[in-house]
Structure formats: structure tokens, C-alpha cells
Amino acid sequence: MNARDAVLGRIDRIVPPRSAAEVAADHARIDRAYATRHHAEGILDLFxxxxxxxxxxxRRVAPDAVAAKVAEALAARPGAHAVPSGLAPEWLAGVDPSRLVRDPSVAELDRLAGAVTGCAAAIAETGTIVLDHGPGQGRRALSLVPDYLLIVVRADQVAADVPEALGRLDPARPLTFVSGPSATSDIELDRVEGVHGPRTLEVLLVDPGTG
Known part of the structure; x- marks a missing residue:
């Protein structure tokens, strides 16, 4: 038994594991008599x-322009980029395959120019993008290690407010909330970017209403 198993074993003895049915029953008992959205219109504009x-x-782009915009964004940053194996292949159609590294290790990520990923949901009210690291999103390190991150967000993934977005997500998934480039002002209140994640964040909002 390693240290991790020992610690988790102690936790299980204090708080015994619960069945999925028990967890679901507790979840269903939560009072949710609150507003789930405070915006009815202009959701994409707000986001x-x-x-x-x-x-x-x-950047707001039409569905048929995503490949061109992804290629344009990566062309501006020399070097190879990480992509999850489940990312929509049509989004990468304009990129030289030799500049793409699929599902790289953490060591490989540290040497790449950036990463491209999809998302699970987005929140207009807070300007937040949520990754659950499912198909098309890759492991968490992919969104944290590279200095540059390009996220493709479909219009139908944008929820108006936090409660609405949370209702679309699986709480059992590992969720990463991205609100802008990584930054901190801990030292002398001077803003420093790229401390705990990407220094540069670029978002392509795929909007069918874009001409």
C-alpha cells in the first residue's frame, strides 16, 4: 500500500463511500427554487x-469559418500545438498536421507553443468557460501547461448564468473553470499573467448568426 492509498483508506473509514443511488437521492432533495438565468436576450454578446x-x-466566427480561423491563430504562433484526439477534425482542416501533437505528455506540453481545445459549457454572466476534459478537451494539463490556449466555444454551449451552466455539467467530472488568462496580483498588486496557466487565452465563438 502506498501513501495515497493509506490516506484515502483513512478517509473512507471516517466517511464511508456512498452508492450512486444515495448520492442521486441527496442531490434530488436540494431546494432549487431560484432563478437559473437573469438574461433572456443578448447571451452571446454578453459572453x-x-x-x-x-x-x-x-472572435465570433461562422461555423464554416472555424477551420480558417484556427489555422490563422496557430500560424501567428510558430511551433507545434497540442490537441486532444477527440477534437473535431474539421476544426483543424487548415492546419499542417506536422504542427499538431495529439494527447501529449506533460513533458511534451512544456515544449509546445500552445494548445487547442473545445469545452463543455460557457457562462455569459461571468465570461467563464468550463472544461470537463471529455472528448475534444483533453486532460487538464493540456489547458494549464502551455503558454497559449485557444478554446473553441459553440453558441449552443453558452449558458446565461452560473446555475444554468451547472445544470448542464456532470458534477462527477473533473471541471476546470477558465475565466481569462492565468493572472495574479499577489505581489505589490502588480498584475502578472501566465502564473498558474496560459498567459494568452484566445476564444473562437462559433455563432451561426455570424455572416
Whole structure:
């Protein structure tokens, strides 16, 4: 038995594991008599505005222009980029395959120019993008190690508010909430970017209404 198993074993003895049915029953008993959205219109406009507030770059693109915009974004950053194996292949159609590294290790990620990923949901009210690291999103390290991160967000993935977004997510999944580039102002209140994740965040918002 290693140290990790010993610690988890002690926790299980204090708080015994519960069945999925028990967890689901407790979840169903939670009172949710609250508003799940405070915005009925302009959801995509609000999302784009809030993302930009975080000093991220957001571009609205038509579905048939995603490949061109992804290729354009990566062409501006020399070097290879990480991509999860489940990312929509049509989004990468304009990129030289030799510049893409699929499902790289953490050691490989540290040497790459950036990463491209999809998402599970997005929140207009807070300008937040949520990854659950399912198909098309890759492991958590992919969104944290590279200095540059390009996230493709479909319009139908954008929820108006936090409660609405949480209702779309599986709480059993590992969730990563991305609100702009990684930054901190801990030292002398000077903003420093790229401390705990990507220094540069770019978002492509795939909007069928974009001409």
C-alpha cells in the first residue's frame, strides 16, 4: 500500500463511500427554487463582452469559418500545438498536421507553443468557460501547461448564468473553470499573467448568426 492509498483508506473509514443511488437521492432533495438565468436576450454578446473584460481575445466566427480561423491563430504562433484526439477534425482542416501533437505528455506540453481545445459549457454572466476534459478537451494539463490556449466555444454551449451552466455539467467530472488568462496580483498588486496557466487565452465563438 502506498501513501495515497493509506490516506484515502483513512478517509473512507471516517466517511464511508456512498452508492450512486444515495448520492442521486441527496442531490434530488436540494431546494432549487431560484432563478437559473437573469438574461433572456443578448447571451452571446454578453459572453463576448465578459471574456474580453478578462483581457482574453474573443472572435465570433461562422461555423464554416472555424477551420480558417484556427489555422490563422496557430500560424501567428510558430511551433507545434497540442490537441486532444477527440477534437473535431474539421476544426483543424487548415492546419499542417506536422504542427499538431495529439494527447501529449506533460513533458511534451512544456515544449509546445500552445494548445487547442473545445469545452463543455460557457457562462455569459461571468465570461467563464468550463472544461470537463471529455472528448475534444483533453486532460487538464493540456489547458494549464502551455503558454497559449485557444478554446473553441459553440453558441449552443453558452449558458446565461452560473446555475444554468451547472445544470448542464456532470458534477462527477473533473471541471476546470477558465475565466481569462492565468493572472495574479499577489505581489505589490502588480498584475502578472501566465502564473498558474496560459498567459494568452484566445476564444473562437462559433455563432451561426455570424455572416
Amino acid at each position: 463576448a463582452e465578459r471574456v474580453a473584460d478578462y483581457r482574453a481575445t474573443v
